Amino acid sequence: MEMDALSLKKLVAKAALEYVEAGTVLGVGTGSTVDCFLDALAESGLQLKGAVSSSVRSEKKLRDMGVPIVEMNDVTELSVYVDGADEIDPEFALIKGGGGALTREKIAADISKKFVCIADESKLVPVLGAFPLPVEVIPMAREAIARKLNALGGRAVLRAGFTTDNGNEILDVHGLQIQDPAALEQAINQWPGVVTNGLFALRRADVVLLGTQNGVKTL
Numbered sequence: 001m002e003m004d005a006l007s008l009k010k011l012v013a014k015a016a017l018e019y020v021e022a023g024t025v026l027g028v029g030t031g032s033t034v035d036c037f038l039d040a041l042a043e044s045g046l047q048l049k050g051a052v053s054s055s056v057r058s059e060k061k062l063r064d065m066g067v068p069i070v071e072m073n074d075v076t077e078l079s080v081y082v083d084g085a086d087e088i089d090p091e092f093a094l095i096k097g098g099g100g101a102l103t104r105e106k107i108a109a110d111i112s113k114k115f116v117c118i119a120d121e122s123k124l125v126p127v128l129g130a131f132p133l134p135v136e137v138i139p140m141a142r143e144a145i146a147r148k149l150n151a152l153g154g155r156a157v158l159r160a161g162f163t164t165d166n167g168n169e170i171l172d173v174h175g176l177q178i179q180d181p182a183a184l185e186q187a188i189n190q191w192p193g194v195v196t197n198g199l200f201a202l203r204r205a206d207v208v209l210l211g212t213q214n215g216v217k218t219l
């Protein structure tokens with residue numbers, strides 16, 4: 001019988017436990033796949049020293065599990081960071097931010113030695129961009145940034161009624177075909193008013209665990 005997306009997420013979530021060492025401080029991302037990972041972690045009985053969380057959402061779940069929350073400012077690096085993605089290209093560049101936690105996720109990925117990305121197979125794409133690219137902006141710069149994104153050939157849409165954990169807004173950019181993710185990541189991040197964008201190409205995933213109908217594939 002064919003597994004649905006949730007079953008595939010649970011499958012990779014469990015596989016990611018292999019990268020978690022008891023007694024360490026773990027970096028934890030955000031999203032439904034990460035929620036499955038945290039459920040698997042709770043079930044495993046593995047005891048962490050603590051966790052650095054990329055969102056208020058994951059922080060709440062970690063606290064409920066009894067895992068001590070560690071401030072990002074109090075660690076110099078994370079040996080392992082586990083997070084999901086919205087799209088993954090064959091070179092492990094990602095689009096993230098569907099859950100709106102892209103900025104904190106990018107910081108966590110940046111200070112991690114090993115970024116383990118967990119996803120179901122629907123996330124693997126030949127070219128990034130079918131998933132709208134999230135861009136976190138300072139609210140007063142929203143219209144100026146939207147005009148620049150539209151000039152790139154995209155269609156920037158404000159994520160209505162959503163405020164990030166950092167008090168900012170998100171523009172989701174539809175209709176991009178991202179041939180050079182690192183160049184686009186850098187270009188957008190240079191515009192005043194942009195906090196960050198959801199391209200993870202300068203700092204990519206190190207390991208991708210993909211949930212497929214034939215089991216977990218380690219890429």
Ligand SMILES: O=C(CO)[C@H](O)[C@H](O)COP(=O)(O)O
Nearest residue numbers: 031032033084097098099101
């Ligand atoms: O980047 C993210 C949140 O900002 C998530 O990792 C991404 O949206 C994937 O989410 P899900 O596991 O629910 O499919």
